[in-house]
Amino acid sequence: QLQLVESGGDLVQPGGSLRLSCAASGSTWPYNTVAWFRQVPGKEREGVSCISPRGNTNYADAVKGRFTISRDNDKNTVWLEMNNLKPEDTAIYYCAATHPFRLCVLQQDDYNGWGQGTQVTVSS
Secondary structure, eight states: OOEEEEEOOOEEOTTOOEEEEEEEESTTTTSEEEEEEEEOTTSOOEEEEEEOTTOOEEEOTTTTTTEEEEEETTTTEEEEEEOSOOGGGOEEEEEEEEEETOOOOOOGGGEEEEOOOEEEEEOO
16 A cells, blocks of 8 residues: 655635645555545544546535645645635545555545545634
8 A cells, every 4th residue: 555644734714725745655656546535523534535547536515616636646746735715624634545546536445545644724
């Protein structure tokens, strides 16, 4: 499985922007779909967005039009650009990767490699 390290979490005001990064390492890169999930303490972890090795993407309804996922296979990195942030976007954001050659779907069971998480707080 891939090793994943997230970065970029911060405190930001409502309406602001933030970009999260996920650095990947492992022998199966770049053949893995990578996703961002988020979790608020006491709530279920939810899928935010995913991107396949060829760049096919999928987004949760709550973030469509505000968040953009991208990847650079040569740089072993996946980004999540978050715009027009809302207080309800506050959560720990996790990067996750599938086994090779899996579809881009936002179901946790499809992902076998996880990062340690990065905190995003949206507050005035």
